[in-house]
Structures are given as C-alpha cells and as structure tokens.
Amino acid sequence: MLKITPIPILQDNYVWLAQHQGKTLIVDPGEAEPVIAYLKQHNLTPDYMFITHKHWDHVTGIAAIKAAYPECVVYATGHHDIPCCEVALMGGERFELMGLTWDVWHTPGHTLDHIVFHTQGQDDNGINFNHLFSGDNIFACGCGRMFEGTAEQFHDSLQRIVSLPATTKIYCTHEYTQANINFALHVEPNNTYTLHRQDVSSEQRANGLPTVPTTVGDELKSNPFVRCNAPDVVRAAEHFSGKVLGKPEEVFAVIRKMKDTF
Template sequence: MFNVTPIAIYEDNYVWLIQHQGKVCVVDPGHAEPVIEHLQKNGLTLDYILVTHKHWDHITGIAPLKQHYPLCQVYGTGHEEVPCLEHALLGGESLDLMGLTWQVVHTPGHTLGQIAFYVLDESGQGHLFSADNIFACGCGRMFEGSAEQFQASLASLVSFPASTLIYGTHEYTLANINFALHIEPNNTFTLHRQDLCTQLRDEGKATLPTTIGDELKSNPFLRWGQPDVIRAAEHHKGAPLHGPAQVFGEIRLMKDKF
C-alpha cells in the first residue's frame, strides 16, 4: 500500500514521507531531526531521498540524514547544487523506485532547475510531489524563471488526471484562499474550501494533499482562461493581456504585493 505522511518542519513546511513495499522515501527534507524522530518512533529506516530544488528549506536535512542512514540514495535535480546528490535528474526520466515507476518533470519557474515527481500507485491513483510549483490555491514565487516558463510548467503538471493528489511543500492554504477570493470573490467552490480548510487548521491538521481537479476549480494561478481572473489581471495591469502566460504573470505580481 502506498502511504504518504506529512512531517511538519519550521513554521509551514512539510517533508513528505512515503512508504511502499517495505521501502521508505522522503521528499525535500529541509530539516533532519523531525524526520529521524519519526523514523525511529515507527521502527523505520530510510531508503531514498527525493529533492526538487536547491532552496535551503528543502535541502538542509539531506547531509545529516545521509550521515544517519548512509545506505539511502539521493535523487534530485541535476540543474542545481544539491548536497550528497548521487542520481542527477534533468526531467523526462522514468525511475524504478519502491516497486513503482516515477516520472520526473522539469518545471522551471520558481527556480530554473526545479523538478517534480509523479507516480501511479498499484490502485491507479496518481501522486504528484509538486514542491514549490503548486500549493493549495497557490503557487511558488517566481524567483528565477519567466512567466512563460512558469505557466508552461504548471500547464504540464495539471495535464495529469484530475484525481491526482498534489503534495506541495508549504501550508499556505488559508492565505492563498484569501487571495483567490480577492480575485474571484463569487467562486462558491473556493468559499467552500475556505470553510473546510479553516476547520482542518483549527484541528491542527494539514490542508494537503489537494487534487488537480480542486485546483483547477479554485487556484487563480491555474485559471488563466477564466473571465474573472483575466479581468482582475487586466485591471491590475491597466492594459489588455494576451494569452495565459501574461495573465498568470500579472496574477503572480498581484500576489507578491497582496
């Protein structure tokens, strides 16, 4: 059985711990101690580390985890500097890990070298480890790439089935929903999500994973073709916008200042 557990680190990060067929993997371990504590508490060892990009809150735990579990293998982006990297990935690869086939997708935008991991479990359920590409009702900041690159990366990720579970790395959901409702105040699906996610956070629970289907209904960074989103972007720009990348880029600028 494919099992995914969030390990909370820092103020709002998650390290995703995956178990399947007796193997254990973590994605983007920005802090080692909570991961080691979880593994020891549950009698587990670590077999794989997957790394999406170079930012400190995604990589700081790699070296101490590798020291603690020297047999674990580190797979990550080969476009950027990643500690202890043993298997460099550029995008387009298929990996045979944990008895499953994983797809690697190059997703420039947040950083130029960021990658994402997609896998189908034996039941046919898709799982997308999206790093700082897609959050619940949001996306990462555009630190290095262009709007054209980032929008194309997002479009490639949401081409997976609508039922695909998305595991972003940050618990930004309620703030993201506030912005989404600023863009589309009459989006009833987003209003419903706000109630649901508020309850989850009040109970101390994660609002992730989300699904591609839910994001396409409520995430303004993926709704570049919707009239209300286009209207909000053009109002902010003060001029007509042409095409998804321009709309996405303007919405991203709005969020940066929100």
C-alpha cells in the same frame, strides 16, 4: 499499500514520507531532526530521498539524514549542485523504485532547477492512483514565488501539472492554503468552490490538520494561477495592470505580481 505521511518542519513546511513494499522515501528534508525523530519512533530506515530544488528549506536536512542512514540514496535535481546528490535528474527520466514507476519532469518557474516526481499505478484494490511530489511549484490554491525563469515557463510548468487526471494527489511542501485562498477570493470573489475550500481549510486548521495534499481537480476549480482563462481572473489582471492581456501567460505574470504585494 502506498502510505504517504506529512512531517511538519520549520514554520510551515512539510517533508513527505512515502512507504511502499517495505521501502521508505523522504521528499525535500529541509530539516533533519523532525524526520529522524519520526523514523526512529516508527522504526523505519529511509531508502531514498527525493529533492525537488535547491532552496534551503528543502535541502538543509539532507546531510544529517545521510550521515545517520548512509544507505539512503539521494535523487535530486541535476540542474543545481545539491548536497549528497547521487542520482542527478534533469527531467524526462523514468525509473522503477520501491515497486513504483516514477516519472521526473523539469518544471522551471519558481526556480530554474525545479523538478517534480510523478508516480501512477493501481493499488491492491485495483484502483488507479496518481501522486505528484511538487515541491514549491503548485500549492493548494496558489503557486510558488517566481524567483527565476519567466512567467511563460512557470505557466507552462503549472499547466503540465494540471493536465494530469483530476484525481491526482498533489503533495506540495508548504501550508500556505488559507493565505492563498484569501488571495484567490480577491481575484475571483464569486468562485463558490473557493468559498467552500475556505470553510474546509479553516476547519482543518482549527483541528490541527494539514490542508494538503490537494488534487488537480481542486486546483482547476479554484487556483487562479491555473485559471488564467477564467473571466474573473482575466478581469482582475487587466484591472491591476491597466491593459488588455491577450495570453494566459500574460495574465499569469500579472496575478503573480499581484500576489507578491497582496
């Protein structure tokens, strides 16, 4: 059985820890101490690390974890010089690891080096699963800032992610959901699913629970950054920019700008 656990680090990041067939994987260790503490507490030895992109809050813990567990192999984006990287990935690779098949996609937008890791299969009960480690690409009801690349690239990357089956679980790396929902409701005030998500996430946070992973289905219903054809999203973007916007990537560019100053 594949088990995926969030380890909270820093202010509002999550490191994801996946366990399958006796192997352990760590995704985006932006800090080492909480990860090593979790591993020791649960008597685990990490076998692999996956790194989605170059930002400090995703890579700072790599060297210390590697020092503590030298056998742990680092798979990282090959579009940037990532510390301790042993397997550099450009996107388009498929490989077997810990009894799972992994696909790597290059998803530029937040940064140009960004990659995501997708695995799909059947669990012990014959039920299909899809899991995506998405870094700072798509978030619950939002997306990462556009530090590099074009709106068109970022829009394409996000559309590729939401083309996965609706039940796909998205393991993003930040607890930004509540702020994202506030912005989503500013863009689409009448989206009843987003209003429902607001209630659900408020309750989760009040109980000290993470609001992620999210799913492709949830994002398609409520995330304005993947809903650039929805009439209210287009209307909000056109109102903000003061011009008629013909293409979804133009709408995306405007709402990304709106969010930066929201």
